[in-house]
Amino acid sequence: MGIKVDLEKCIGCSLCVRACAQDAIKIVDKKAVIDTDKCNYCAACVEACKKFNAIEIEKEAGAAAAEAANYSHVGVFIEQRGGEIHGVSYEMLGEGRKLADALGEQLIAVVLGHNLNSKAEELVKFGADKVVYYDGPDLENFRDEIYAGLVSSFIDDQKPSIFLAGATAVGRSFIPKVAAKVYGGLTADCTKLEIDVDKKLLLGTRPAFGGNLMATIICPHHRPQMATVRHKVMKPAVKDDHRQGEVIVHKVAEGTVQERTNVIDIVKEVESTVNITEADIIVAGGRGMQKPENFEMLRELAEVLGGAVGASRAAVDSGWIPYSHQVGQTGKTVCPKLYIACGISGSVQHQAGMQSSDYIIAVNTDPDADIFQIANLGIVGNALEVVPALTESFRKALNK
Amino acid sequence: MNIVVCIKQVPGTTQVQINPETGTLVRDGVDAVVNPFDEYAIEEALRIKDRVGGTVKVISMGPPQAETALRSALAMGADEGYLVSDRAFAGSDTWATSYTLSRGIKSLGKVDLIICGKQAVDGDTAQVGPGVAEMLDIPFVAWVRKVEEISGSNIRVERLMEDGYEVIDMPLPSLITVVKEINEPRMASLKGKMRAKKAEIKQLTAADLNAEADNIGLKGSPTQVLRSFVPPKKSGGEKMTGDVADMVEKTVSTILDLNVIK
Ligand SMILES: Cc1cc2nc3c(=O)[nH]c(=O)nc-3n(C[C@H](O)[C@H](O)[C@H](O)COP(=O)(O)OP(=O)(O)OC[C@H]3O[C@@H](n4cnc5c(N)ncnc54)[C@H](O)[C@@H]3O)c2cc1C
Ligand SMILES: Nc1ncnc2c1ncn2[C@@H]1O[C@H](COP(=O)(O)O)[C@@H](O)[C@H]1O
Numbered sequence: 001m002g003i004k005v006d007l008e009k010c011i012g013c014s015l016c017v018r019a020c021a022q023d024a025i026k027i028v029d030k031k032a033v034i035d036t037d038k039c040n041y042c043a044a045c046v047e048a049c050k051k052f053n054a055i056e057i058e059k060e061a062g063a064a065a066a067e068a069a070n071y072s073h074v075g076v077f078i079e080q081r082g083g084e085i086h087g088v089s090y091e092m093l094g095e096g097r098k099l100a101d102a103l104g105e106q107l108i109a110v111v112l113g114h115n116l117n118s119k120a121e122e123l124v125k126f127g128a129d130k131v132v133y134y135d136g137p138d139l140e141n142f143r144d145e146i147y148a149g150l151v152s153s154f155i156d157d158q159k160p161s162i163f164l165a166g167a168t169a170v171g172r173s174f175i176p177k178v179a180a181k182v183y184g185g186l187t188a189d190c191t192k193l194e195i196d197v198d199k200k201l202l203l204g205t206r207p208a209f210g211g212n213l214m215a216t217i218i219c220p221h222h223r224p225q226m227a228t229v230r231h232k233v234m235k236p237a238v239k240d241d242h243r244q245g246e247v248i249v250h251k252v253a254e255g256t257v258q259e260r261t262n263v264i265d266i267v268k269e270v271e272s273t274v275n276i277t278e279a280d281i282i283v284a285g286g287r288g289m290q291k292p293e294n295f296e297m298l299r300e301l302a303e304v305l306g307g308a309v310g311a312s313r314a315a316v317d318s319g320w321i322p323y324s325h326q327v328g329q330t331g332k333t334v335c336p337k338l339y340i341a342c343g344i345s346g347s348v349q350h351q352a353g354m355q356s357s358d359y360i361i362a363v364n365t366d367p368d369a370d371i372f373q374i375a376n377l378g379i380v381g382n383a384l385e386v387v388p389a390l391t392e393s394f395r396k397a398l399n400k
Numbered sequence: 401m402n403i404v405v406c407i408k409q410v411p412g413t414t415q416v417q418i419n420p421e422t423g424t425l426v427r428d429g430v431d432a433v434v435n436p437f438d439e440y441a442i443e444e445a446l447r448i449k450d451r452v453g454g455t456v457k458v459i460s461m462g463p464p465q466a467e468t469a470l471r472s473a474l475a476m477g478a479d480e481g482y483l484v485s486d487r488a489f490a491g492s493d494t495w496a497t498s499y500t501l502s503r504g505i506k507s508l509g510k511v512d513l514i515i516c517g518k519q520a521v522d523g524d525t526a527q528v529g530p531g532v533a534e535m536l537d538i539p540f541v542a543w544v545r546k547v548e549e550i551s552g553s554n555i556r557v558e559r560l561m562e563d564g565y566e567v568i569d570m571p572l573p574s575l576i577t578v579v580k581e582i583n584e585p586r587m588a589s590l591k592g593k594m595r596a597k598k599a600e601i602k603q604l605t606a607a608d609l610n611a612e613a614d615n616i617g618l619k620g621s622p623t624q625v626l627r628s629f630v631p632p633k634k635s636g637g638e639k640m641t642g643d644v645a646d647m648v649e650k651t652v653s654t655i656l657d658l659n660v661i662k
Contacts, residue, residue, distance in 0.1 A: 180535055
């Protein structure tokens, strides 16, 4: 176990030295020397040395590797809230189907809920070869321990080699508990999944450092290889009424799975446009909107376009709009099809939350604002004029 | 009330930049800070202590220099700092980190409440909080935006969801992870800084924790980074200037062509 430099291949070019964020590599006598006291095995040097292929991280295959052979098939967690299947779950079925086909394996969906039989059966039409449905009154709403407990037993029973879930508030809350229980390797918030068919390995690629760095993570020996996947990145499964599959129902009697948390109240935020993580279109405003009343313009444009309103931290901190609308490193990460940034300078932290949007339009008076560096279309102009004019034109164009 | 806050030292985020020529992380002049979400965790612990009394211990797993992060927390008002540090922990992923931290917390004696940040801004995983809760087998609530009530035996919190929030009650000991909305972290006072400078940071090694060798560091970590790379930078497209009506017309037709309006 450890990190090794192949001295035959190393030419002492020091690319690895520059790549290392830990300051762990030095060139001694024209060869790279890695200080393992500082190294955190992030593999940045391995990547930097791609051309010479002189650095290798190796790991012992312990008992886990032998166990891995007993695992096969792709499992996906189906999230439901209030009896409705979450959009991300159809994306997991679509992506899971692709992975299963690449491996020549089955796709197994697990769903937890109450009185959802027809919805569970329908998952077959969305690509599942097998649906495992846990049905009980305790499963109606999300409960951390019950969900983690049952999904862990699902994994123990079915032994999937890959397990996917949406990177939602629910998924990112309890899936790490499942990983802790089953000793699976969990990659958070992936934006891309690939398969190494020969090694049967899942390659999960995800943003880190607020999107400034991408990392591809593997789980060589432990099973399952788990990943939470960001919403709206993968294509949802298409329904096929002719698909056939098996549905297994487990009845879960009330109070039979341990749960120490007690949900007293579930409050939906009143403003219907609040849920920016779900929106296909986001109209966002920053300090350049100048006062709270001007956010009304953004709401109007969002309404005509059928989108939601987002905001920079500066706008939130000024009290112009609640925190639930904040986009960025300390707010929400969004990837809508269209993001319109109005009076937002485009700080690194703001970009961290929106740079993966499909199409970005920026309105800013300052032609040198950073936001223009990532905008597909830039409007150098006063948002207080441009936004109402856009609303007006769309009203006409869309007959609204 | 014995409160433990888990804090991580991360690179000062605003400076995390990529050298455009080499495409690598710029580390010159990057100072290390307390993970921003963990500052909310420290603040909330201090507020709970103000309300019901008790002690606030901060614990961090990391290289020796992570001591600085612990001192920042002490300067804010935390009572004791613990550094979990050992060569054997290098290469830990979130599983091994959760395991190691849970062992560390166990070694601190009776604990009523553990507070973590929502996520660390370097890795952005948000997995260590729930992992620690699972390994300690205590109840857990993520994304806490408000502690409504806390007594000797129970805590009632609000959990931020995508579409609103939920009010949740659970017995202590338990673990919460907190979001930014929960509070406004205080600045360290001069007196706090002086005290923090002199305070002793207790060191915990693999041997102190009685940690299973198979579960720590690179060996105990199921996941492994295969490669890391700088994403292709989005380059700005057309930037329009001039007459508002013209720009608006062009924008409207561009948006209509995207076919995104339902
Ligand atoms: C640890 C940390 C975490 C952070 N997390 C976040 C986060 O999650 N999200 C976030 O957004 N920020 C975050 N920030 C803050 C971030 O650094 C910026 O301060 C913030 O994003 C700036 O918001 P802004 O663009 O609205 O304001 P400013 O930077 O002040 O920009 C205002 C812009 O409006 C333009 N403008 C002015 N008038 C007009 C007009 N009439 N029409 C059009 N344009 C106009 C100006 O040219 C300027 O570019 C964080 C900071 C730190 C240190
Ligand atoms: N090395 C560490 N030492 C102490 N606490 C940590 C460490 N890593 C993560 N945490 C805690 O777990 C939270 C989530 O981190 P992460 O899962 O890395 O995003 C952080 O906000 C910290 O509270």
